[in-house]
Amino acid sequence: MTQEPTESAAPLHDGPQTEPDQSVRESFTRLYADGRAYAQAEIEKQKLRAGIIGAGARDVLILGLIAAVLIFASLIAGLVGLIITLSPHMGAGWATLTVFGSGVVLALLLLLIAKSRIGQTRRAIRP
Secondary structure, X not given: OOOOOOOOOOOOXXXXXXXXXXXHHHHHHHHHHHHHHHHHHHHHHHHHHHHHHHHHHHHHHHHXXXXXXXXXXXHHHHHHHHHHXXXXXXXXXXXXXXXXXXXXXXXXXXHHHHHXXXXXXXXXXXX
């Protein structure tokens, strides 16, 4: 058999604020202050992370643009070199016209391929 307590439990608040109640209140006040400080620190950390990511993205964009400009300049230099190479065989005007015409034909072929891909995609998604 179990034994039951013979004394009844004393009420928790039977008078003015006691020392344990004051300590609980102070604990909750400190907990609240610590929670706010932690939240502020976390906000500052996330702001710092966002700044680092933004600076990295900016650097990637700048370096990518510089690379694209250099590739374009290299392409132009290659075309000029091709014109200079072909000039002794067919004259400067015909060499320029040949390189220009080849570039236009190549661009048109690429556009036709892109157009057919768009058509294939439309047919694939059509119900």
